Amino acid sequence: MSDTERDSAPPTFADLDIDDRVLQALSDVGYESPSPIQAATIPLLLQGTDVVGLAQTGTGKTAAFAVPILSQIDLTQKEPQALVLAPTRELALQVAEAFGKYSTHIKGLNVLPIYGGQSYGVQLSGLRRGAHVVVGTPGRVIDHLAKGTLDLSKLRFLVLDEADEMLKMGFQEDVERILEETPEHKQVALFSATMPAAIRKISKHYLHDPQEVTVKAKTSTASNITQRYVQVAHQRKLDALTRVLEVEPFEAMIIFVRTKQATEDLAERLRARGFSAAAINGDIVQAQRERTIGQLKSGAVDILVATDVAARGLDVDRISHVVNYDIPHDTESYVHRIGRTGRAGRTGEALLFVAPRERHLLKAIERATRSPLAEMTLPTVEDVNAQRVAKFGDSITANLESEHLALFRKMIEDYEREHDVPLVDIAAALALQSRDGESFLMAPEPPPPPRREYEKRERPPRKFDEGPKFSRDGQEMATYRIAVGKRHRVLPGAIVGAIANEGGLRRSDFGHISIRPDHSLVELPAQLPKETLEALRRTRISGVLIQLQPDQGPPNQRPGGRQRGRDERGRNDRKFRQDRGPR
Template identity: 65%
Template sequence: MTTDTNAEVEADAADAVPTFSDLGLSDAVLKAVREIGYETPSAIQAATIPPLLAGRDVVGLAQTGTGKTAAFALPILSRLDVSQKTPQALVLSPTRELALQVCEAFEQYASQMRGVHVLPVYGGQAYGVQLSALRRGVHVVVGTPGRIMDHLAKGTLDLSELKYLVLDEADEMLKMGFAEDVETILADTPDDKQVALFSATMPAAIRRISKQYLNDAEEITVKNKTTTSANTTQRYLMVSYPQKVDALTRILEVENFEGMIVFVRTKSETETLAEKLRARGYSAAAISGDVVQAQRERTVNQLKSGKLDILVATDVAARGLDVDRISHVINYDIPIDTESYVHRIGRTGRAGRSGAAISFVTPRERRLLGAIEKATRQPLTEMRLPSVDDVNVTRLARFDDAITAALEQQERIAAFRDIVGHYVEHHDVPEADVAAALAVVAQGDTPLLLTDDPRSRRPERDDRGTGRGDYSDGAQGGRGGRDDRGDRSSYGNTDARGERAERQPRSSKPMSQYRIEVGKRHKVEPRQIVGALANEGGLGRDDFGHIQIRPDFSLVELPADMPGDVLERLRDTRISGKLIEIRPDRRGGARSIEESRRTTPRSGSSYGDRAERGDRGGAGSDRGADSQRAERKPRHK
């Protein structure tokens, strides 16, 4: 079997592009395409659909986000025999997410065809659901190679009458170790089937498969001027590590977004960041490889339906997620390879829609930024961090919009007008003052406008010790926790630019000792305890005394006059996933912080002391913890 190169398509807007009606698709498929809103086919679709309809094997080379799914789904549906109940088309996808996306696309394109059944087959889903559907009869099977192999081994998937086989993202399948499975599946299917292979690149393994299993294939290459969508605006923000949460929150305030994916590097950070966003009033959820498949599907469906606005994800979501609502992609942690960057931002600006991608870049990640610009052949525009004034302008505009929307409800307005008039008449208060008072009631304890005083902000730490600044009380900028390399640095105050602010005096307030049920065996450190308690209880740097971490529990000194409601909130706090169950330690009475310092061994850990020692290495410093320790002079009794 041979593969010939017969066509090469330049993706140039100046080229004449046919309409879907010119491609020879069936009437039912054309009707569905019109209802979806597609107007003109993309370059890969215009070049691929005619040969597939003619029955030829095809090798399509195109980047992600160019419309490859419709390129093979539309011709397959146009030639489908609905009366045949055994599978006629098999689409192999590298990931479960991509398999689900392709399955949904098939169902959408077949909306005007009666009796077409499409089945996703992937690992993580119960066999019972798949077996029941296969027994009833399906026309199109979309699955991952591993689960398809399982069904073939069990004899539950009959491919004897297969007519069409598609390898989607073939290079990715081989990269993920599915080469043997793919070749086994190809060898076990009928020789007279039609094969379409789609890939972003053409490595030697793909070339070998195409020559061995495809018959006189037409190779179609779509060359883009850049590897990223022209519909996506790409920006970057220079930001120190402790600033990231605040920077993200400000961007959420001023950017007009529908749905958003925030990409982070680690699984643990997904839930940590999602929890911080939820605490700030945003509808956010986490998704990673550790989340069970059923939960991942529910989360994606919530994003599609509008019940969820922000998805915090690792690269597991970079492929296969095609949600119309995703208008923004945020690279909270910039990817270390350019391919991941392309796939990440490919989640927005798809199929002609506009999108925005913003990457957070620390000073030490400039090299990665340069590599991305070189690979995509497209410069990223630097943006500035939205200021307090920018945020306040946006908040006031939304407040105005809310008033305008309320004024349109005349029936309810009339009822409240009488109530307000009664109050004005009996209390002799101007109507403007009453309106302002009602706004205060509606706003609650959350201030409408931010303040621009970074020194009045309480510290916040997360489980990674980043020390990011809290935002819920109009704050920006955190007190340090790590520098840009991720090294531990001492606790210090930082302003909005990550620079060290003046040290605030510590109080000598009476302290009491509290016991929390996390210790060394839970792998906790003082910074995690400080961060969790500060965040949940609204505590400041002078509210912490000595911290002792024992094997199974820890002892923390907190203000003796701590309100009961604060203690109640702290009881529900978790550190390293464990409920801390905070309670007073009866062995330790109230004492001043100065007394605590005099009676504490040098090896103890005090948050206040650590903050004071952090003058030379606060957040944003380029010097690591090792160099800080080298600079310190030894203490002598």
């Protein structure tokens, strides 16, 4: 290779002066060339420069800060040397897992995730044992600082991951408080998808002469891929997928889901419906992964159910369809997913399942990719049944050419003579036998139940004191009272963020939120575990202890309330006067 060719070639991780042990770990997981954010950020952080990285999720920013931190870690120091703040416990766990993966060959290095919803005992023992890298959510980090169980006095590296999301969730005050607790001389890396004024303020106040690195995510989609979506409720996804698989002609397909468990569950359900499906996820050993992909290439398997991570690097020409069974939360993942089809100059089909509450994610994908998705009408019962009948006829035609036909013809002729049964009835009985008793035609959908008259009337806005409520997934909800309100300048995002992180709840666990002058009412699952309630009573929003407790309703509805007392005294007084007769 000439000097000119060498200069123009993209850099490899070996060119970035990374610690050999980290370099080996990157090689083990198959990473060769750094992404743009990694190539720009790793050298700066290795030089000790503060960095502001503007990059979307999915651009490889976790390795951009994890690799240089691990290359400079001091195993002799037991106090935390690196702190990564993340907005959610899911991201905190993901980042901690990445640190563990990249530090495989650094013996004795300890990485500890700390987040709400997990018992303090596990975290306290991890901190006592000595954690070189701590990855945490702001609320739980604040708790440990308040208890004196987290010592940041010797911190060397601080990372704010998805800083804009942390601020949207109401963690600005917590983040600034944590920054105040850290040593003045430390290296800070701030990563954000956008640069609002609040992020700019934090950067100016807490970072020293930071270098700004901007990487735009690739959001273009190939023109040879047809993109469609189906709006379908979560509980009807499997039925919708089955109809698509029966009616839509495809050669091979990848179905993307969010979790490892979902890959196994969905693949098993598809096999039960007669489709050749297999699962790949991060828990599957490399040998089995290679065997499964080989089966997909050869045609022994037609459907692969996968997670994003497991499908990384997958390149199979015969994949004609990609189905997003679970919609991705970032556009970069969507682009990577559908890029698995339309290879080698072929055309491809991308189908996205969208639940009614996920339409905002569909709009975000369309805006980012500048590719409007066409809505697809699901195949009807009639469409499915027509396809089944056609395939049945095709199978008869194919078997008429079999070399074994003569043997079975003689057996049928013998049976016809002995039992005097018409040939058409024998053929029908054999067809029924081949179906193994399974219903051949799909049953028509039952008509919707008749709506009662009162259901047709427009309902008034729901109030908090109307009685039992249920979430969309059938979970019973209850109203809880927290001790922060308008005078504390709280917003719904701050309430959701704090309670979700400290209580280990999902966004779907929240109902209506009403912010009152000195308190707020929040609808949450009625049966919250005891440990969750305890954690939430100790949670703070804007520095105020929220003291979460079940709401008792307005004063005149509470047991022993004043209004109730006056009503009862009034009734008792009237009864007393009636008993005595007229004055």
